[in-house]
Amino acid sequence: MIPKIMEKFLRERLPVSTWENRLVKQKGMCFIEFNSLDIERLARMDIEVDQLGPRLVVCMWNEESPLEIGGYLVVDNLAMGQPSMGGIRMLPDIDPSAIHNLARGMTLKNAAADLPYGGGKSGIVSERLSSKQHQEIIKGFAKLIYRYHDIYLPGPDVGTCDDDMKTIAIENGLDSVVSKPLEMGGNRIDELGAAAGSAIIALQALLGEMHKLRALPQFKNVQVPNFKELTVLIQGFGAVGAHAARIINERLPGAKVIGISDVDGYIFNKNGLPISKLFEIWKENGLVTKIFFNELSNQDEIKLGEFKYSTCSDDLLRESAFCLIPASPISNYLDVDNSTSPCITTRWMGDWTVIIEGANTYSPIESRKNARARMEREVYRREGVLIGTDYLVNSGGVIYAAQERLIKTPEHLRIPERLLGKSDPVENWLDKNSSEYCNLAEIRRKAAFENREEVIRRNMKELVDLLISDADMLPCEAAEKISIRRVTSRESDRTAEEIMAPIPTITIDKTVKDAAEKLIKSNRSILAVTSTESNLVGIVTDWDITRATSLGNPDDQPLEEIMITDVISVSPDENILDLIRKLEYHEISAMPVIKDGCVLGVVSSDLLARKSLLRLLQSSLE
Numbered sequence: 151m152i153p154k155i156m157e158k159f160l161r162e163r164l165p166v167s168t169w170e171n172r173l174v175k176q177k178g179m180c181f182i183e184f185n186s187l188d189i190e191r192l193a194r195m196d197i198e199v200d201q202l203g204p205r206l207v208v209c210m211w212n213e214e215s216p217l218e219i220g221g222y223l224v225v226d227n228l229a230m231g232q233p234s235m236g237g238i239r240m241l242p243d244i245d246p247s248a249i250h251n252l253a254r255g256m257t258l259k260n261a262a263a264d265l266p267y268g269g270g271k272s273g274i275v276s277e278r279l280s281s282k283q284h285q286e287i288i289k290g291f292a293k294l295i296y297r298y299h300d301i302y303l304p305g306p307d308v309g310t311c312d313d314d315m316k317t318i319a320i321e322n323g324l325d326s327v328v329s330k331p332l333e334m335g336g337n338r339i340d341e342l343g344a345a346a347g348s349a350i351i352a353l354q355a356l357l358g359e360m361h362k363l364r365a366l367p368q369f370k371n372v373q374v375p376n377f378k379e380l381t382v383l384i385q386g387f388g389a390v391g392a393h394a395a396r397i398i399n400e401r402l403p404g405a406k407v408i409g410i411s412d413v414d415g416y417i418f419n420k421n422g423l424p425i426s427k428l429f430e431i432w433k434e435n436g437l438v439t440k441i442f443f444n445e446l447s448n449q450d451e452i453k454l455g456e457f458k459y460s461t462c463s464d465d466l467l468r469e470s471a472f473c474l475i476p477a478s479p480i481s482n483y484l485d486v487d488n489s490t491s492p493c494i495t496t497r498w499m500g501d502w503t504v505i506i507e508g509a510n511t512y513s514p515i516e517s518r519k520n521a522r523a524r525m526e527r528e529v530y531r532r533e534g535v536l537i538g539t540d541y542l543v544n545s546g547g548v549i550y551a552a553q554e555r556l557i558k559t560p561e562h563l564r565i566p567e568r569l570l571g572k573s574d575p576v577e578n579w580l581d582k583n584s585s586e587y588c589n590l591a592e593i594r595r596k597a598a599f600e601n602r603e604e605v606i607r608r609n610m611k612e613l614v615d616l617l618i619s620d621a622d623m624l625p626c627e628a629a630e631k632i633s634i635r636r637v638t639s640r641e642s643d644r645t646a647e648e649i650m651a652p653i654p655t656i657t658i659d660k661t662v663k664d665a666a667e668k669l670i671k672s673n674r675s676i677l678a679v680t681s682t683e684s685n686l687v688g689i690v691t692d693w694d695i696t697r698a699t700s701l702g703n704p705d706d707q708p709l710e711e712i713m714i715t716d717v718i719s720v721s722p723d724e725n726i727l728d729l730i731r732k733l734e735y736h737e738i739s740a741m742p743v744i745k746d747g748c749v750l751g752v753v754s755s756d757l758l759a760r761k762s763l764l765r766l767l768q769s770s771l772e
Contacts, residue, residue: 151211151212151213151215151216151217151218151219152180152211152213152218152220153211153218153219153220153221153275153276154218155242155243155275156209156211156220156221156275159245160182160209163194163195164191164194164195168191169182169191169209172184175213176297178212178213178214178215179210179211179212179213179293179294179297180210180211180212180213181208181209181210181294181297182208182209182210183206183207183208184206184207184208185205185206185207186199186203186204186205188207192204192207195207195245195246195247196245196246196247196515197224197246197247197250198514198515198516200514202226202227202229202254202257202514203225203226203227203253203254203257203269204224204225204226204227204250204253204254205225205226205227205228205268205301206223206224206225206298206301207222207223207224207246207250208222208223208224208298209222209246210222210223210294210295210297211294212290212293212294215290217283217286217287217290218275218276219274219286219287219290219291219294220274220275220294221244221272221273221274221275221276221291221294222244222245222246222249222272222273222275223249223270223271223272223295223298223302224246224249224250224252224253224270224271224272225253225268225269225270225298225301225302226250226253226254226256226257226268226269226270226271227254227257227268227269227637228268228301229257229268229637230257230260230261230265230266230267230268230269230636230637231265231266231267231268232267232268232300232301233267233268233270233299233300233301233302233303234253234256234257234267234268234269234270234301234302234303235256235260235265235267235268235269235270235302235303235305235328235548235551235552236252236253236256236269236270236271236272236302236303236304236305236307237252237271237272237304237305237306237307237308237310237547238271238272238273238274238291238304238305238306238307238309238310238314239252239271239272239273239274239307239308239309239310240273240274240276240287240307240308240309240310241273241274241275241276241308241309242275242276242277242278244273244274244275245273247515248273249271249272249273250271250514251481251510251512251513251514251515251518252271252273252307252510253269253270253271254269254512254513254514255269255271255510255512255513255540255541256268256269256270256271256541256548257269257633257637258512258541258629258630258633259540259541259544259545259548259633260545260548260552261633261634261636261637262541262542262545262605262609262629262632262633262636263545263548263549263552263605264605264636265548265549265552266556267303267548267552267555268301270301270302270303271307272291272295272302272304274287274288274291274309274310276309284314285314285317288310288314288317288318289317289321291318292317292318292321292322293321295322296321296322296326299322299326303326303327303328303555304318304326304327304328305327305328305329305339305547305548305551306329306339306340308479311340311389312329312330312331312336312338312339312340312341313331315327315328315329315330315331315336316330316331316334316336319334319565320565320570320571320572320573320576321570321571322570323564323565323567323570324559324563324564324565325554325555325558325559325564328551328552328554328555329547329550329551329554330554332587332588332591333580333584333587333588334580334587334591335554335559335563335586335587335588335590335591335594336554336591336594337550337551337553337554337591337594337595337598338591339547339550339551340389342550342595343389343390343392343393343394343396343397344546344547344549344550344551344598344602345389345390345393345508345544345545345546345547346389346390346391346392346393346394346396346397346477346508346544346546347393347397347546347602348543348544348545348546348547348549348602348606349390349394349475349477349506349507349508349538349543349544349546350394350397350398350401350402351401351546351602351603351606351607352506352538352542352543352606352609352610353382353402353473353475353504353506353538354401354402355606355607355610355611356504356506356536356538356610356614357374357375357380359610359611359614360372360374360504360536360614361374362614362615362618363536363614363617363618365618366617366618366621367621368530368531368532368533368534369534369536372503372534375472376404377402377403377404377405378404378405379472380402380404380405380406380472380473381405381406381407381408381420381471381472381473382395382398382405382406382407382408382471382472382473382474382475383407383408383409383410383466383467383469383471383473383474383475383500383502384407384409384410384411384475384477384508385410385411385463385466385467385474385475385476385477385478385480385483385493385509386411386412386476386477386478386479386480386508386509387410387411387412387428387432387438387439387477388412388432388436388477388478388479390477390508390509390544391410391475391477391478391508392428392429392432392433392438394475394477394508395407395410395425395428395429396425396426396429398425399425399426406421406422406423407422407423407425408420408421408422408423408469408471409423409466409469409471410423410428410438410439410466411439411463411464411466411478412437412438412439412463413437413463414437414438414439414440414441414461414463415439415440415443415459415460415461415462415463416439416458416459416460416462416463416465416466417438417439417442417443417457417458417459418457418458418459418466418469419456419457419458420456421456427442428442439459440459440461443459463478463493464493464494465494467483467484467493467494467498467499467500468494468498468499468500469500470500470501470502471500471502472502472503472504473502473503473504473505473506474500474502474504474505474506475505475506475507475508476505476507476508476509476511477508477509478509479509479510480493480509481509481510481511481512481513482511482521483509483511484496484499484525484529485521485524485525486524486525486528489521490518490521496525496528496529496533499529502535503534503535503536504535504536504537504538505529505535505536505537505538506538506543507537507538507539507540507543507544508540508543508544509540509544510540510541510544511539511540512539512540512541519626522626523624523626523627526624526625526626527624530624530625531624536617536625537625537626538610538613538625539613539625539626539628539629541629541633542606542609542610542613542629542632542633543606543609543610545602545605545606545609546602546606549598549601549602549605550594550595550598550602552598553594553595553597553598553601554594556597557590557593557594557597559590560586560590563583563586563587563590565579566579609632612628612632613625613628613629613632616628616631616632644725644726645722645723645724645725645726646720646721646722646723646724646725646726646729646743646751646753647722647723647743647750647751649726649753650722650743650750650751650752650753651751651752651753651754652751652752653674653676653677653678653742653749653751653752654668654669654672654674654677654678655677655678655679655680655684655749656668656677656678656679656680656690656709657679657680657681657682658679658680658681658682658687658688658709658710658713659682659709660709661705661706661707661708661709662695662698662699662703662704662705662706662707662708662709662712663705663706664709665677665690665695665709666695669692669695675691675692675739675740675754676689676690676691676692676740676742676752676754677689677690677691678742678749678752679709679710679713680749684748685747685748686717686719686742686744686747686748686749687710687713687715688710688713688714688715688717689713689714689717689742690709690712690713690714691714691740694712694713694714695712697712698712717742718732718736718738718741719741719742719743719744720732720741720742720743720744720753721743721744721745722743722745722750729741729753733753739754740752740753740754741753741754
């Protein structure tokens with residue numbers, strides 16, 4: 151059945167007539183799809199369409215399940231490549247706008263990581279459930295998103311984990327999901343702390359780059375500490391925050407994590423917190439602060455002025471440290487006033503030098519972007535706090551996940567289709583091949599570890615260099631520019647072979663009537679006319695047939711009498727900019743892709759729509 155919260159949202163935001171006529175049902179599964187042309191309908195869901203996307207927004211549920219199984223999918227942009235990649239968030243109050251914000255963040259994050267995947271995200275609308283119900287919800291949602299497996303590749307996010315990705319892999323196949331557990335050859339993002347590791351690499355890289363910022367007035371007196379002088383606050387001691395603390399201990403010996411928070415409150419000790427102990431408490435309980443305080447309350451370790459505990463989590467941001475790591479799933483942790491309901495306002499924030507954003511904070515909504523810029527003008531420009539934007543610094547998770555697609559699963563290790571959806575037979579299959587899966591996982595882990603280090607360090611260097619090059623530039627603007635550069639580069643390098651569509655063919659001995667029937671059956675506007683040796687000899691468009699009909703020509707008129715023989719074509723290795731120039735120069739709407747006289751496909755006027763994207767991207771670099 152459709153989740154009640156989801157049904158309420160749809161009926162409040164969209165008149166029933168605007169979505170019931172779009173409702174597609176498939177074995178009890180229901181889908182409502184919107185694309186970038188549905189500007190008004192998407193606006194009712196608080197989604198603003200721009201030149202980047204969204205490409206597809208889906209509302210979906212299973213009406214036959216006794217459980218409420220439903221949610222949303224947003225494929226934002228595929229310029230970097232297909233499929234889009236992004237996690238599944240599972241919360242009771244998730245809505246399409248929130249998923250779109252996260253999907254746009256994935257577009258920028260995957261681009262910043264220079265990965266050949268677009269940006270997407272999905273969300274399951276669900277209350278807290280028993281473990282058995284949770285697994286059933288995941289299985290049901292796996293069946294829903296399988297419809298979009300060509301354009302969306304899921305991973306874990308808030309409310310889901312690596313084990314949930316295993317459930318999806320059992321249902322849909324190993325290559326249908328990322329961040330699988332070790333026994334599936336996966337890179338297990340949560341277990342390895344992949345996203346957290348990238349945040350600490352970013353901090354370490356910035357420590358080596360920050361001296362350059364002294365060229366800017368707000369940083370003229372900045373002091374870069376050595377590791378033993380480095381202090382860190384972590385807002386949100388969860389999958390990212392807990393691993394970030396652990397990795398600080400490993401990579402930055404002597405550095406102190408002096409404050410952490412979770413939903414129960416925050417703890418602080420200016421002399422440093424026992425991270426190893428806190429990490430173990432987190433692994434066992436999921437929460438830390440209240441448990442740790444209760445353990446200490448009967449001991450003599452609490453000294454006035456050194457240790458603090460508060461049930462108000464947000465008050466952690468009143469404390470001072472060299473670095474703040476926001477790692478809680480709260481996008482709006484800081485603003486200049488209370489108008490956007492931030493965790494804290496700049497008036498009460500602590501004294502920091504660097505913010506490394508370990509949580510998703512980006513939003514494409516104009517009002518949110520304006521609020522972000524307003525905050526950065528106060529924090530970065532006036533207070534001299536460098537901000538490492540979320541999708542530049544926490545892309546370790548997607549880098550690790552991507553290796554599961556970049557390093558292909560060998561054919562003999564893929565779960566046979568006959569076993570999919572059957573837990574016990576799949577487990578037996580995995581056990582039988584466990585050694586090979588573990589070897590594959592280690593190969594992927596090593597590749598991810600090296601790639602993450604390279605990408606994050608490069609991003610931090612580019613961030614600092616851009617900020618120095620333009621004193622008026624804000625970190626959010628610099629970060630967006632870095633990602634846009636990647637998108638532009640990837641988009642302009644794509645070839646005709648990568649983007650072409652299939653083109654129906656017809657032999658030269660056929661008639662105009664045959665061509666008309668072929669066009670209607672294929673739902674295309676252009677046919678390739680080939681010789682008996684399958685070489686291209688001409689093309690016929692729907693306009694050619696319409697003109698022949700209007701002139702009263704007979705249905706059995708030979709096709710060669712109306713076809714275009716002077717064909718403008720392209721080779722499969724020509725890039726998208728060359729294609730656009732050729733389409734514009736010849737004032738045509740489509741061109742066949744030809745290799746050695748044989749037709750491979752067609753590139754059409756749809757590419758002209760991409761021109762606006764390219765110009766947008768290129769103008770952002772000027």
